[in-house]
Amino acid sequence: MALWDRVGLNQFVGLQPWVWVQLESAEPPGPFPFMGGVTPEVVASLHEVHGILMSAVETAISDVFARRTPVDDPAAGRRLEDAYTEVVQSRPRLRQHIRCGRNPDGTFVWEFPKDRQKSAVMHYAGLRIFNAATRQALPMGLDGPRSRGVGKLLGCLNGTRTISEIRTIVTTAGRDAEPLLHLLEQLDSHECLAVTDRSSVRTQWLDATQDRDTVHLGHAALMYRQKDRFLWFDPWLIPWFAESPVPSLWASLLPEPAAVFLTHDHDDHVDPRTLLHLPKEVPVIVPSRKNRGTWYFDYLSLMRELGFTNVIELAHGEAWKFEGGQVTSVPFFGEDPCDLALPRNCYLISDRGHNTLVHADSGPTNDGHSAIEDGVIAKLVEQHGPIATVYASQQQLKEIRSYAAHASLSHPGKWLEVGENGFLTNQYLSELMQHAQATLFVSYATGGADWYPDHLSFMFSDRNPARTSLLTAHWDPPESLRDVLAASGRQYHYGQALDIVRVPASGQVQVIQKNDVVSPLALYQLDHEVPPFFKGAPG
Incomplete structure (x- = not known):
């Protein structure tokens, strides 16, 4: 029996916050899904050479630690270039894509064909439903390119649509109607859906926030209230119990965004799982290909695969306008150990x-x-x-380029050099605040909530202070920036999820720390009873 045949059509329906769906690709995604500017075949060849040479590179690194050679060995780059050439020249399939070797004057040539129209688009042929409460993972195939229809349905299953509205979405989906009905039946039969008499989350957020508030949602995710609308930035949201045994902020516990802004291509800023569960008519603002060099991340193709219908490329200096102001695209520098110079944005909210x-x-x-x-x-x-x-990270990461994610796309002669991977010292951040004439610095994008995974090099948690000490032993102590800024009359705040930065009538910003009325469990209990399996667990 269909869902709408056994419950009231005016009731609201959504996924439980401990349920999520992930799309699965039809083919191996390759080393860099959605990387554009070079054909996937050429990228595969570049990646293969890097993989072949990695054991030799690691031996060269070991020699440095064994003190058999200095860190700045001037001959290391040349040896790498020669080894790279040897690998390519010995394999005809690699020679089809890569031209390398030495000119008569000894300079190294490294070339490969570029194609600004090509990218490693990944198509989805299936999905998997995860229910953390029942510990189930349910696979489901998709016949043909159905991911966009799936994305549209999932974006509506956030507790704000009625059964009647969901029925209309499914039954008017044309060729997608049958697989969407099957997906809905699977969700219903495996206890993945919540049916309620009301939808109160948006009202709660409107009551808990004020116009021009900025809410930290955890890590680099921000939500800015513009009058009665909400703008989201870099949403990396976590379903309940997906990464840790605590309730977390998930899409259904937040007010629908009026727009979503993405800064750059890293997974903790462009999270397909989060994006898949957002309404698909929402404008998504992304970096523009106008600012590209050789390489770019193909946001447009990714967003289309997820089902979004309004994707806006915002070049540096361009603005997305709203009544009373705008969000301006600002050049993003760094976090680029291999110097690929991918188009990326910061944003100024005016x-x-x-x-x-x-x-x-x-x-x-x-x-x-x-x-x-x-x-x-x-x-x-x-x-x-x-x-x-100013919201900014305080990470101070440097790494040997050969271990960087995009190492294979970078010049092989530099693989043993060290590159920055987001190196924001206290001196730089202090100067940033001075030039911005800013009054409040908010340190964020390094975790900020217990529901995030804590194994990543840029994530810090009170659960593992020894690990944090190992990672940051040679960094400027983040908290010491507080005293540096205080000397010039500026404030420092280490951001945590649910903190609110408020602009009162006086204009002097203030921080309201961890507003519990919008905690994940409190938001869930607005319209639902606490589930039996969760009673007595820590909140």
């Missing part, structure tokens, strides 16, 4: 005379460029006025 900078992980590049050195911040202040609040 709202009725108040400015907030979403700086994310941006910082100085390997060759010294930054938002400060290139005059970006000074220009923003000149055009929009002082920037009251």
Whole structure:
């Protein structure tokens, strides 16, 4: 029996917050899904050479630690280039895509064909339903390109649509109607759906926040209230119990966004699982191919596969406007150990005379460029006025390039060099605040909630202080930035999920820490009883 034949059509329906769906690809995704600028076949060849040479590279690194050679061995790069050439020349299939070797004058040539129209698009042929409460993972095949229809349905299963509305979406889906009905039946029969008499989450958020509030949702996810609308930035949300045994902020526990802004291509900022569960008519603002060099991330193809219908590329200096202000695309520097220079954005929110900078992980590049050195911040202040609040990471990561995610796409002669991977020292951040004429610095994008995984190099948790000490032993102590900023009358705040930065009538920003009325469990209990399996567990 269909869901709408046994419950009231005016009741609301959504996924339980401990349930999520993940799409599965029809073919091996390759080393860099959705990477554009070069054909996937060429990328595969570049990646293969890197894989073949990695054992030799690791031996060379071991020699440094064994003190058999200095860290800055001037001959290391040349040896790498020669070894790279040897691998390519010995394999005809690699020679089809890569040209390398030495010129008569000894300079190294490394070339491969580019194609600005090509990218490693990944198509989905199935999905898997996860129910963390029942510990089930249910596979389901998709006949043909059905992921967009799936994305549309999942985006509506957030507790704000009635059974009647869901029925209309499914029954009017044309060729997608049958698989969507099957998906809905699977969700229903495996206790994945919640049916309620009301939908109160948006009202709760409107009551708990004020106009121009910025809410930290955890890690780099922010939610800005613009009058009675909410703008989301880099949403990486976590279903309940997916990563840890505590309730977490998931899409159904937040008000629907009026727009979603994505800063850059890393998985903790562009999370397909989160995006799949958002309403698909929402505008998604992404970095523009106008700012690309050789490489770019193909946001448009990814968003289409997930079902989004309104994807906006925002080039540096362009703005997404709203009544009373705009969100401006700002150049993003750094977090790029291999110097690929992918198009990436920071964002400036300008709202009725108040400015907030979403700086994310941006910082100085390997060759010294930054938002400060290139005059970006000074220009923003000149055009929009002082920037009251700056949200920025305090990570200080450097790594040997051969271990970086995009190492195979970078010049082989530099694989033993060290590159920045988001290197934001206290000195840089202090200068950033000074140039922005800012009053509040919010440190974020390094976790900020117990529901995130804590095994990543940029995630820190009170659960594992020894690990944090191992990672950050040689960093500027993050908290010491507080005293540096205080000397010039500026505030420092280490962001945690559910913190709110508020702009009162006086204009002086203030921080409201961890607003419990919008905690995940409190939000769930607005319309649902606490599930039996959760009673007595920590909240």
